[in-house]
Amino acid sequence: MNRTGIRMSPIDSKAMRELEPSITTDDGAGDIALAELRSDYIANADALGSVPLPGTLTGALTVGMSMLTGDRPQILLDKLGERLAFERTGTRLYDALITKCEVMLTGDISMTIDDLEQIRADEARHFLMVADAIESLGGDPTSQTPSADLVGVESMGLVQVLNDPRTTIAQSLHAIVTAELSDKAGWETLVALADEHGLADMVERFTYALNEEREHLALTQTWYEEAIGLTYGDVELDDMTPVSEPPP
Numbered sequence: 001m002n003r004t005g006i007r008m009s010p011i012d013s014k015a016m017r018e019l020e021p022s023i024t025t026d027d028g029a030g031d032i033a034l035a036e037l038r039s040d041y042i043a044n045a046d047a048l049g050s051v052p053l054p055g056t057l058t059g060a061l062t063v064g065m066s067m068l069t070g071d072r073p074q075i076l077l078d079k080l081g082e083r084l085a086f087e088r089t090g091t092r093l094y095d096a097l098i099t100k101c102e103v104m105l106t107g108d109i110s111m112t113i114d115d116l117e118q119i120r121a122d123e124a125r126h127f128l129m130v131a132d133a134i135e136s137l138g139g140d141p142t143s144q145t146p147s148a149d150l151v152g153v154e155s156m157g158l159v160q161v162l163n164d165p166r167t168t169i170a171q172s173l174h175a176i177v178t179a180e181l182s183d184k185a186g187w188e189t190l191v192a193l194a195d196e197h198g199l200a201d202m203v204e205r206f207t208y209a210l211n212e213e214r215e216h217l218a219l220t221q222t223w224y225e226e227a228i229g230l231t232y233g234d235v236e237l238d239d240m241t242p243v244s245e246p247p248p
């Protein structure tokens, strides 16, 4: 039985509301003290690591790096590191979903384990493609860049959802859709960055990966909607046509 709501305990919640105002009224001093404490930490914090630039140890950029036409090659390397980390996590998310589906997938939705194996293989191939791209620039794919660290922290919740034995397939797909939204946005950024640096080969390969991610997103969104019982018949497309005035 869910007892989380305040209405589960009318007597206690009434007593709480009737507390002496001086006890509950906050003049903001607590919030200000907390903000001041945090400000101090922010002002004195280190960065989330740094981007290891190839060749900086020897003082000269490697052949791969010197081919880049754009400035700030560290941003490209940082973002390549980010995709590498996220694709690796994506592969693990699908591993977890496949395990869950082997136990509890029913015929209620059109998703099959073969579909999931296919997407998992795409994510693993993307991971290897990004590792190759980093190496072609003279970088080290095993180094952790700041953005790789960032997406590692961001995706921790998604990994927890997928590995929680209590979550349903619908709940797992909700987390997977979040991952695919982020994946698609990440590839869009990477295509733009590779283009800025004049890396035509990478633009072509990354655009192919982006299109695969778009397909993943469309598929997982459809499966999620099926899993929560939505069918396309429930939503009239006419209702979704933008109107000139927002609804009241």
Ligand SMILES: [Fe+2]
Pocket: 090, 123, 180, 183, 212, 213, 216
């Ligand atoms: Fe994906």
